[in-house]
Amino acid sequence: MADKRKRRRPADDSDSDSELPFKSKLKSDSAILQTLKTLKDSAASSSETKPLTLSDLNLSTACREVTDRSLSSVQSSIESLILSFAHSILAGNGFSFSVPSRSAANQLYVPELDRIVLKDKSAVRPFANVSTVRKTTVTTRILQLIHQLCLKSIHVTKRDLFYTDVKLFQDQTQSDAVLDDVSCILGCTRSSLNVVAAEKGVVVGRLIFSDNGDMIDCTKMGMGGKAIPPNIDRVGDMQSDALFILLVEKDAAYMRLAEDRFYNRFPCIIVTAKGQPDVATRLFLKKMKTELKLPVLALVDSDPYGLKILSVYGCGSKNMSYDSANLTTPDIKWLGIRPSDLDKYKIPEQCRLPMTEQDIKTGKDLLEEDFVKKNSGWVEELSLMVKSKQKAEIQALSTFGFQYLTEVYLPLKLQQKDWL
Amino acid sequence: MADKRKRRRPADDSDSDSELPFKSKLKSDSAILQTLKTLKDSAASSSETKPLTLSDLNLSTACREVTDRSLSSVQSSIESLILSFAHSILAGNGFSFSVPSRSAANQLYVPELDRIVLKDKSAVRPFANVSTVRKTTVTTRILQLIHQLCLKSIHVTKRDLFYTDVKLFQDQTQSDAVLDDVSCILGCTRSSLNVVAAEKGVVVGRLIFSDNGDMIDCTKMGMGGKAIPPNIDRVGDMQSDALFILLVEKDAAYMRLAEDRFYNRFPCIIVTAKGQPDVATRLFLKKMKTELKLPVLALVDSDPYGLKILSVYGCGSKNMSYDSANLTTPDIKWLGIRPSDLDKYKIPEQCRLPMTEQDIKTGKDLLEEDFVKKNSGWVEELSLMVKSKQKAEIQALSTFGFQYLTEVYLPLKLQQKDWL
Missing domain, CATH: 1.10.10.10 (Winged helix-like DNA-binding domain superfamily/Winged helix DNA-binding domain)
Known part of the structure; x- marks a missing residue:
């Protein structure tokens, strides 16, 4: 009914379909699912090869x-x-x-x-x-x-x-x-x-696991999702028919995805630490990636802090480097919001925020970090951010309608394999 | 086995039973349960009388x-x-x-x-x-x-x-x-x-409810518990055999209670907003109290901030006073940690913290608030806090062993009906 009304008077509704940028580019869900299956298979086969460990490397430094x-x-x-x-x-x-x-x-x-x-x-x-x-x-x-x-x-x-x-x-x-x-x-x-550590993260979607002996089905956790347990050693029996893991920086985007049950349209597991990643969420992500052999796609704000969060999940924090093998999840793909998305998706100027001096400094520091330098795509994106001096939150997509994230932006990203 | 070892060399283990203050005062669980049943019945019967609403009062001010x-x-x-x-x-x-x-x-x-x-x-x-x-x-x-x-x-x-x-x-x-x-x-x-608002709270224990159509059994949520849904209108069908609701200020105490499955020894629902109460947790608590007619006991830090948190659950925040009827849960009992507990439970000096100037000012301001003044027990406790200039966290009880909270402190509090 809502749709009908809109079509009758398209001009007075900023949320109307005809105005949604790039919606017309979207292919059918089954085409997108095929893309995701390919992604999953390649992630699974690459994890078949035993992951490198320190002892394999024969480093000159012990x-x-x-x-x-x-x-x-x-x-x-x-x-x-x-x-x-x-x-x-x-x-x-x-x-x-x-x-x-x-x-x-x-x-x-x-x-x-x-x-x-x-x-x-x-x-x-x-x-x-x-x-x-x-x-x-x-x-x-x-x-x-x-x-x-x-x-x-x-x-x-x-x-x-x-x-x-x-x-x-x-x-x-x-x-x-x-x-x-x-x-x-x-x-x-x-x-x-x-x-x-205190628990902070939540998970929802196509995942079944046991928490302290109780079997949890994360498709049946409503909108609130399941709180990620603080003690990973009591987590086990992970099962999933998901094609990927969607790692989300912020609570608000997580909520949108959970309410729209995005995981039913594109089978996935959605996880967030609600900001800075805590140890429990990092261990949980690592365990999912290892046991389920799923690719991990990250949705973070387009600012240096978003990339920093991605790096903590991916490469670890300096403070706990002695435990990086257990805490880090290798090969996380940067799905969005990327600095190049701002122009590509025509995010209006007023939804972009100017970077502060501190932001720019953090961005420049990140450009010097080894884990950024080894991915030329990331270097390009980060350089663009520092040059344009603009940042944007995931929420900026709401400018095209509250469900633009789940209905156009993410499906199109997945369809175009637009991750780095 | 652990117990045996302890008994053989009681002197070298600060955690040994013989040294746990007040453990000897504990009666059997069935005696404590009887106390709790009385508490529950009185809460249920007092909620039989239709709660007063604004229109019942004939206030001079509209x-x-x-x-x-x-x-x-x-x-x-x-x-x-x-x-x-x-x-x-x-x-x-x-x-x-x-x-x-x-x-x-x-x-x-x-x-x-x-x-x-x-x-x-x-x-x-x-x-x-x-x-x-x-x-x-x-x-x-x-x-x-x-x-x-x-x-x-x-x-x-x-x-x-x-x-x-x-x-x-x-x-x-x-x-x-x-x-x-x-x-x-x-x-x-x-x-x-x-x-x-973003979700923050978690719940665990003797509660079954529906979240967006999914039935959630909070006794089967492991240690992590169930994240409280952000949208209360999709929460329903609450059922419980609990005798009370235990409202906990902090995550760490919540975790101890969840891991020890305190709710199985004393049937209860354990809920926390992990600090400052958010709207979703306040609505959830209110709904539980209204539908299940259970008494609410609060476990907060012994500092002005803890009492402030209790007051937000109980009487509302000034910012959202237009919605106080829906957001507030009347008749929350202050179980602990109360300023008088510090001496009563012999919390060592080094586990108490000196109050800052700001703490003392907040404490004095609270003494002027109507919602504190109407409860003479609270006034007495708060005056003691301001006078002694000492505060303590729930965690301070760990000084007697990690499980002192669940094994001695809370059971004894319940047994002695030691709430205000």
């Missing part, structure tokens, strides 16, 4: 990585470590930790792996030294607390950990930093230590 | 409120309004809106209702006036956009609305403000306009 480990193996590592300390103390030698350095100087971007890893520099942290006695004590205490978590098989947050001994830790930055040290010392991921 | 309305009724209201404008224009009188004032001077706390409402002052917004022509145009445009949403039966965010006509709206504060005006003009809630 690097270190942590792995996911079971609770019982973490527990026995802690027990062996403490036992060795006891022997050392009884032999009159005191004890000290060997702590991998997590400083910038000890980080390395490995192009073959397309992520940041940690080199092998370590520091000795002896107990019997005025300058390190406190930090050694904190490290020992954190180890003790992690050991308790292993025994009880429960998860806690970094904040919980801090409050367990405020007197010793003094402030949370200290216990947080030592927690990362402990990950490196034990060679396991922070998730393996059962210390989790 | 007040106005908005109601939830169907899309088709919103649509026909808009059409009648525009039709009346057309008549007025044809009669040579131009047109103008009558816009209810939302300023502080037009707000009133009604103790009988225990919430803030809007008085009946209105302003005329004529088109043919230099000072109001722009705002009248914006108002008309927003009405047109809402009309489109009615025709299409879709939901959008305030951000989407803004981007539909950036040139006219200039910045989002303008379209947001006029959107609230439009709610007041049409006498309906913002949800009825199909403009929703």
Whole structure:
């Protein structure tokens, strides 16, 4: 009925079909689905070849990585470590930790792996030294607390950990930093230590998985979707008939896609961390990509921050480079909104925003980053952004109607394989 | 096994049962459940008596409120309004809106209702006036956009609305403000306009409800829980065998409760907005309380901000006082962490934080608020907080062990009916 009205008086409705740019270019959904099937098959076959690991590379610099480990193996590592300390103390030698350095100087971007890893520099942290006695004590205490978590098989947050001994830790930055040290010392991921971050992400679409033993069907999660669990080790049994994963930066775009049930028209899994990616969402994305072998397409704002978010999913953050193997999802395609889309899709001037000085600086810094430089398409887009000094949010597409995103922009992008 | 070890060497484990303060006071779960059943029955019977509405009160000041309305009724209201404008224009009188004032001077706390409402002052917004022509145009445009949403039966965010006509709206504060005006003009809630806020809250526990047609069982949502849908009008069919609703301020405490499946030991529904309450979570809580007739117990930080959050759930925010009837949940009990708990539960000094000057000022301001003053227990607690100049987070309980919250603190609180 709504459509009929519009056709009778096309001039007074800015949302009318005849005015929607590029709608006429859209082919049938089955043609677009064929494109997506090809994309999926190529993603699946490329993941058949065993992914490169650090040890395959024979790098001149030795690097270190942590792995996911079971609770019982973490527990026995802690027990062996403490036992060795006891022997050392009884032999009159005191004890000290060997702590991998997590400083910038000890980080390395490995192009073959397309992520940041940690080199092998370590520091000795002896107990019997005025300058390190406190930090050694904190490290020992954190180890003790992690050991308790292993025994009880429960998860806690970094904040919980801090409050367990405020007197010793003094402030949370200290216990947080030592927690990362402990990950490196034990060679396991922070998730393996059962210390989790607050959950933030949501997922909806063609995915079934188990969360703590409950089977979740993400096509039956209404508009709200399923909150991504904070503890990835209790997530399993992933099944899907999706052709791709759509990674969305923002909540508002996610909502549009969920309400329109975009995943029923083009079978996909839609996921968002609502802004800056959190550890739980990164682990969840990685697990989906690995288990389901699906291509990942990203929909982010056309600004340096959007690209930065994409890079955190793709290559990891410097802060947690020791765990980049588990946290990063390689080969994410930049679907949109890309700087070149602004003119291509005729986004009106008033819906574009001028970049601030800080934006431009961030953009220029990103152009120097290895993970951008290795993709010439990205360099071109980012250069265009910095040159035009214009940015735009995903929401800018609403200027052509609230459903332009789901009805024209995304289908056309998919049809034209317009990702980089 | 863990327990056995502890018993053999009780001295070296700060988490051992013998040291857990007040654990010995705990009665059996069935005794506590009996207490909760009494609480639930009294909540149910008090909601049998029809809740007071503005019209019952015969206030000397006339007040106005908005109601939830169907899309088709919103649509026909808009059409009648525009039709009346057309008549007025044809009669040579131009047109103008009558816009209810939302300023502080037009707000009133009604103790009988225990919430803030809007008085009946209105302003005329004529088109043919230099000072109001722009705002009248914006108002008309927003009405047109809402009309489109009615025709299409879709939901959008305030951000989407803004981007539909950036040139006219200039910045989002303008379209947001006029959107609230439009709610007041049409006498309906913002949800009825199909403009929703981003979702933030999660729910887990003994609740089954439908989200956009999908049935959701919140006992089968693992640890992550179910994201609360942004559009309350697509939520329905609530069923529950819970005895109470546990409203939690923070994510970390929510996670502890979800992982320990606290709702299976004490049947309840656990809900959090992860900080400042958003509209979607407030509407969801209100709907649960109304449909399920359950008591609501709140677990917030012991600081002025925690009490403020409680007040937003309970009495509404000043900004949206025109919609307080739909957004507020009356009779929320303050379970903890209360300022008196700090000494009662022997929270160590180092886990308490000194209040800042701003905290103390906020605390003193709250003491002047009507909604605090009407509850003498709250006044006492808040006075104690301001006097002691100490605050504490829920997480501070972790000092007695990670599960102290779920295993001792909350059960004991429930057993002792220790809420205000």
